[in-house]
Amino acid sequence: GENVEQHPSTLSVQEGDSAVIKCTYSDSASNYFPWYKQELGKGPQLIIDIRSNVGEKKDQRIAVTLNKTAKHFSLHITETQPEDSAVYFCAAGGSNSGYALNFGKGTSLLVTP
Amino acid sequence: DGGITQSPKYLFRKEGQNVTLSCEQNLNHDAMYWYRQDPGQGLRLIYYSQIVNDFQKGDIAEGYSVSREKKESFPLTVTSAQKNPTAFYLCASSVSPAVGKLFFGSGTQLSVL
16 A cells, blocks of 8 residues: 655754655555645644645645655645644545545654744 | 535543544545554554445554544544544545545644543
């Protein structure tokens, strides 16, 4: 089955700096790669996603890049703010898994003022 | 308000007891999912259902059971066979299995007395 590795497990940046979280996946049939943000005691919320026919996607301060040849994708947050502090999860899925997503173990991001 | 409702928010299980976690959605989504989250870990798939009266095992289905008698409802039973049930349980839904975008509920924290 699909195996998703996520790094780093913790990340601390100063407000205004950029943050980058990286993920790798194992199943070449995966074609959907979302990123979720989870605040304490709540369910994850989708913040951005990308499909395998696109190399990069941007939404305001958030961007995701995908390298399908190398089987890795990354989340980039620019101009970080304290409210960006949360746990971020990457995931991968495709038709061979019924589109059920396989998640990385998460990155705890702390943005300090 | 459209969304996914999980109840209860906190649940305690005694030894040898089966407990059922509720998940209801009014989004008219076809697919529903159950994930288990342990501290510092990613989300692991327990069961998923792509359509009413049909469901598939995920990576960690042992000790759990589900039913999908109605489109809106996907309850999860944690049986006494699950020896380590303490975890945060998340229910999710998506418009269809092929879309991939998951919408999560707010979770149920299950603890063993």
